[in-house]
Amino acid sequence: MFSLNELKTIIETRFKMDVSTTSGDTSLEDIGFDSLSQLDLAQAIHKQHGIKISDDDMESISTLDDVVNYVSGKLS
Amino acid sequence: MSNQPVVITGMGMITPAGNSVSENWDNIIKGETKAALDPSLEDCPVKLSCRVNNIDELDMEVAKPWFWDDYAKFAQLATLEALRSAGLDHKNWEDPTRVAVLIGSGAGGTQTLEAQHRAMLEGDYEDLSPLTLPMGLLNMAAGQVAIEVNALGPCFSPCSACASGAMAIGLAKYLINNDIADVVIAGGAEAAITPFYVSSFAKMRTLSLNPDPATASRPFDKERNGFVIGEGAGVLILESQAHASKRNAPVAGHLLGYGFSADAHHVTTPHPEGEGAFLAMQAALKDGQCHPSDVGYVNAHGTSTKGNDVIESEAIKRLFGSQVPVSSTKGVTGHLLGAGGAIEAIYCLKGLQSGVIPASANLKELDPNINVNVIAGNSIERQYRIALSNSFGFGGQNAALLLSN
Structure with missing residues (x-):
């Protein structure tokens, strides 16, 4: 699993x-x-x-939730 | 084409001496050096630098802080202060195609380039950031500032090492005198305090090996032995007289003239008779239609290196005689390389405005080979109408700016 909070941590660090108050959508x-x-x-x-x-997949990603779902899907 | 003076309506700066023009000027008058031990240089032969303070806080003042190398960030913050002081709203230009941005730099985004090079060597292609070149290129301070302030006129980055910022300001006058722009955002920016850059300067024996922060940067002193590296940015807003008058702009001063020259002698050693320095100062006087006796203060390049300070003083003496007051503000700020000429133009303007000639900080005993009137000790109060600022870069590239109030 890859959570929205994990993504936020990456964004905040990098x-x-x-x-912190940004919603997934x-x-x-x-x-x-x-x-x-x-x-x-x-x-x-x-x-x-x-x-x-991939660059192609990145083009279809729009929201924070899209990133979370993509990474979670790959991890599972 | 004319060579009429152009109006300086705004000033902004971020330097080791402060994060605004007023804070800078207070510290220049105090004359306390900003050199300090730099933990990032622990493994370098030279461990002192002059750093900008509170960089993390400055991050909060720019949009997308991750997208800016420090040198470009400094340029943007100095630009915003300069625009505010000029009373200009960059969201409402009368004609943005007539607004130019010239930000010079010696090293550009070397922090980014070095960090990314290291990341790639230690890892692989996958570790290299896609932001490497957008942050690292030497023209990006000008490019990013133009984006942020929606300036659609000429936009480029003069590069002449430590004369870059002064050349940007001189070229601003060229653009205005040739009716290419009405408003020019011009200055210099530098953030090259990295182990690689500092060690490279140290290899050339140009940095001070004096371990005492209080006395390491001491232009014109008998015991000087090199410069202390600094970082930051200075930006001026220059306008045509017509444009400034039309909007009833505040007047911080005027750029009367500029002069550029080459030593055509050696990549780092100044011409032994200071011929290039002399030619640049002479050209600035000619452009400004002034006589040497009109000049009341020379803000010297005055790096605190053995070679520069003697040769520059000889060139000053040859043109102005031995009585014109001379000082270097690098005793306080260190040497900001490509930003040096820009911040020192601002110090000249502040001196002209306030009737003060800043002293050369840390000058205890004048080098007996220096035969000009170097102001030591405390700054002196004196009304004068015209100041000249020198900037000389490796490559033998020289610039002089002639400023008035």
Whole structure:
């Protein structure tokens, strides 16, 4: 399993961003991520959890919940 | 084409001497050095630096702080202060295509480049951040500032090592005099206090080996033996007289002239007769249509290196004679490399505004080979109309700015 809180911890650590009150249905774009920052996030997740999000799959990911569901699915 | 003076309407800065223009000026007048032991340089041959304070707090003042190398972050914060002091709202430009951004730097995003290079060597391609080049390139401070303030005019980054910031400000006058821009955001930014950069300077024997922070940066002193590296940014807002008058802008001062030159001699050693320094100062006077006797203060490049301070003082003496007051503010701030010329232009403007000539901090005994009027001890009160600021870069690249109140 990969939780929303785990994702938030990665975002807070890597991007020095307070997302403690951000809900899972918030889009990455709305919290300030552009395409390069999303690639950076995918890389941080890969380093910590060994799950690689392909560039094609990243394009279909929009919200924090999308990231959580994708990584959880791969881990299971 | 004209060579009319341009109006300076705003100033902003982040340096080891403070995170605003007013805090900086207070500390320059106090004359206390900001050099300190730097834990990040523990394994380096030189362990002192002049750091910007409270960088983590500064993070809160820029959007997407992870996306900025420190040098670009410093540039943006200095820009925001400069725009505020100029009374300009970057969300409501009259014509953003007439707003230019020139931010010079010597090292660009070297912190990012070094960290990412290390990450790739220690890991592999997968460990390399996609943000490496957007944060690391030397032109990104100008690029990111232009994005943040929606400036659609010319945007580039003069690179002439430690003359970069001064050249950006000089080129701002060129853009305005040639009717290419009405408003120019110009300055320099640097954040190169890394073990790699510091060690590279140390290999060249340019950094002070004096372990005492209180006396390591001591321009013109007999015992000086190198500079102390600093970081930060300085940014000016320059406008055409017509643009500034039309909006009734506050006037911080004027850029009367600029002069650029090359030593064409050696990559790091100054020309032995200071020919390049002389030519740059002479060209600034010509551009500003001024006589040497008009100049009331010279803010020297004054790095605290053996070579520069003697040769620069000889060039000053040749052009101005031995009586013009001279000082270097690097005794307080250290040497901010590509940002140095920009912050020192601001110190000149503050001196002109307040009728003060700042002293050369840490100057205990003047080098007997220096034969100009170096101000030591306390800053002196004196009304003067024109100041000249020197900046010289490795590569023998020189710039001088002629400023008035």
